Amino acid sequence: MKPRNTRCSFCRKSYTDVGPLIEGPGDVYICGECTELCQSIIEQERRRRNPSSGPGGPALIREKLDQLVNGQDEAKQALIQAVRSRQDGRGHVLLIGPSRSAKVLLARALAYAFEVPFVAGDSSGLIKSNQGSKEVLPLLFGLLHAADFDIEAVQQGVIYVDGAERQDAREALLRLWRENICYPVEGLQVAVRGILFVCGATFAGLDEASARLGRHPEQPVTVEELQAVGVQADWASYLAGVARVPPLDEETLARVVDGVDFCRVGAGRLEPGKALERRGF
Numbered sequence: 001m002k003p004r005n006t007r008c009s010f011c012r013k014s015y016t017d018v019g020p021l022i023e024g025p026g027d028v029y030i031c032g033e034c035t036e037l038c039q040s041i042i043e044q045e046r047r048r049r050n051p052s053s054g055p056g057g058p059a060l061i062r063e064k065l066d067q068l069v070n071g072q073d074e075a076k077q078a079l080i081q082a083v084r085s086r087q088d089g090r091g092h093v094l095l096i097g098p099s100r101s102a103k104v105l106l107a108r109a110l111a112y113a114f115e116v117p118f119v120a121g122d123s124s125g126l127i128k129s130n131q132g133s134k135e136v137l138p139l140l141f142g143l144l145h146a147a148d149f150d151i152e153a154v155q156q157g158v159i160y161v162d163g164a165e166r167q168d169a170r171e172a173l174l175r176l177w178r179e180n181i182c183y184p185v186e187g188l189q190v191a192v193r194g195i196l197f198v199c200g201a202t203f204a205g206l207d208e209a210s211a212r213l214g215r216h217p218e219q220p221v222t223v224e225e226l227q228a229v230g231v232q233a234d235w236a237s238y239l240a241g242v243a244r245v246p247p248l249d250e251e252t253l254a255r256v257v258d259g260v261d262f263c264r265v266g267a268g269r270l271e272p273g274k275a276l277e278r279r280g281f
Contacts (some may be wrong), residue, residue, distance in 0.1 A: 078241025
C-alpha cells in the first residue's frame with residue numbers, strides 16, 4: 001500500500017491530486033498527466049528525427065503547407081516529393097522565380113511543418129570562412145546553430161540556397177552533395193544526405209529556352225530545359241523536383257506577418273562568431 005504522502009517523482013504532485021500513480025523501481029512513481037506528457041514528447045521527437053514517417057505523412061505536410069501558403073501547388077508538390085526522396089541523397093528541390101521571398105517562404109514553411117531546423121543564404125555560405133581561431137562553413141553552421149547543436153536534428157534540416165542560376169553556386173552544392181560529409185566547424189562532422197536543400201534561381205532565359213524546345217511556361221520544367229540554360233545534367237540528377245514559383249499574393253504575406261511564429265523551429269540567424277563563443281568552440 002502506498003504511503004499517504006506518495007508523490008509523482010516528476011511533477012511532485014500528490015496522488016490525492018492527480019489520481020493513481022504508476023510505481024517503478026526504487027520508489028519512483030509517475031502520474032497519468034506526466035505519462036501523457038512523456039508520450040507526447042517522445043512522439044514529437046520521433047517526428048522531428050524522421051518527419052516523413054510521422055502521422056499523416058505527405059498528406060498532413062501538404063495540409064500544413066496549405067495553411068501557411070496560398071496556391072503554389074507545383075512548388076508544394078516538388079517539396080513533398082523531395083522529402084520522400086532525400087534519404088537516398090537525391091532529395092533536393094529547385095524553385096525558379098523572380099521573387100526570393102516566395103522561394104524562401106516555401107522552404108521555411110516546409111521546415112516549419114516538419115518541425116526541423118532551417119537556415120537560408122547563398123552559395124557563399126558553402127565556402128569556409130574564418131571565425132576567430134576556427135574555420136566555419138557558414139550555412140551549415142547556421143543550421144547547426146538553429147538546431148541548438150543537435151547533430152541528428154541538423155541532418156534532418158532544410159537549407160535554402162539562393163543564386164542557383166550561377167555555375168559557381170551549383171558547383172559548390174554539387175561538391176557538398178558528392179562528398180556527403182561536411183564539417184560546419186572544426187571537430188563536428190555532419191552527414192549531408194538527409195538534409196533537404198531548396199535551391200532558388202531566376203534563370204532569366206528559361207522561357208525562351210522552353211519555347212525553342214516547344215514547351216510552354218505553364219508546363220513542368222524538364223531537365224532538357226535546364227540544360228538549355230546551362231545546368232549540368234549531373235547537378236540536375238540530384239533534384240527530386242523542379243517548380244516555377246510566382247510571387248506571393250498579399251493574403252499570404254499578411255497571414256505570415258500577422259501570425260506565423262517560425263521561431264518555433266529555429267530562425268537560423270547567422271551569427272557564427274557569437275554562437276561559437278557561447279558554445280566554447
